[in-house]
Amino acid sequence: MTRLSHERYCAEIVTQTESLVARIAGADLTTTVPSCPEWNVGQLLRHLGGVQRWAETIVRTRATEPVPEGGRELDDYTEEDPAVVGPWLAESAERLAETLRAAGPGTPVWTPVPGYGTTEFFVRRFTHEAAIHRADAFLALGVDYELDREVAIDGIDEWLELGSLPLHFDVHPWMRELLGPGRTLHFHATDTPPESNAEWVVDLTGEVITWRRAHEKAAVAVRGPVTGLLLAIYKRRPITEGGFEVFGDTELLDFWLDRVDFG
Incomplete structure (x- = not known):
């Protein structure tokens, strides 16, 4: 069982996010997301960018203790403009990927799940965070969703690994x-x-x-x-x-x- 490389994960964070950004032009971002019904599509995008920036802060500062999580307070983002939120989200992914590349694999940082404690947690987790939230948005907007098979296989591995923790x-x-x-x-x-x-x-x-x-x-x-x-x-x-x-x-x-x- 082989994980993706650190560089591949970094690239996928950007690829998955850019694919999402590319499909929101002209879309109604007030559309409710059925798989995350507490949010509309615009709020989903703000959530994804917010947690990407949260992870970037943790890795860049080499945090050793919890950092307040962004991307959760979304009441102010009910009427998002694709021309505004799209570039902001793309920048969020680019910043996270660049910071993870600079840190490299195995660098010690605080992680929200005990027992991990390195950048390898964040680079993998945020690949699949972007891939799954892209699916959320595409399903809400009626857009066909495709995912590279290697990424999908690794996504199932990661879900089962984290979902099986005692x-x-x-x-x-x-x-x-x-x-x-x-x-x-x-x-x-x-x-x-x-x-x-x-x-x-x-x-x-x-x-x-x-x-x-x-x-x-x-x-x-x-x-x-x-x-x-x-x-x-x-x-x-x-x-x-x-x-x-x-x-x-x-x-x-x-x-x-x-x-x-x-x-």
Whole structure:
């Protein structure tokens, strides 16, 4: 299992953001975002740029303790102009990528998730932050969404890694209800080459949630395009709308999707 390179992540932060900016010209940014219903598209853009600037500050200053997070107070951004917010968002991504390049991989910084503590957390997390929020905006605006397969595969890896952390049981105690005998899920990407090994097993049979890349029988199996799998796991698009094949215990799949809570 191979992650993307530091430089590739830096490039993707810009690529994903620029792709989003390119599609908002002339768009109605007051359109509600179904996957983030508390925001409209303009607020979503301000959120993405705000958290990018927050991460840039952490990396640039080599922060060793929490920094107040930007991009959350969005009441003042209900009537955004694409000509204003677009360049601002593009600059946010460029600044973050440049700062991450200058810092390089493995540089110690504070991270919001215990146990990480280097720039590798931010460069990967903000690649997928941009990719998923681009999907949010495109789905809201009725724009077709595509994502490079390598980025989508890594996005599923990262989601399963962070979403399986035991700390979630403290923050979201209802996730403990997922655990039980015989509870396994298998996700299989059908549009990737064999060498990608784009298959995942989520194992709920122990005392914690675990996952692995593997081709194994499971209580429920889902087969479909890798980008569709990513969006379904992130709860951006229902399984019923992704052209998937589902075999086995569909109630377990629905229960897992209901209880998982990351991103």
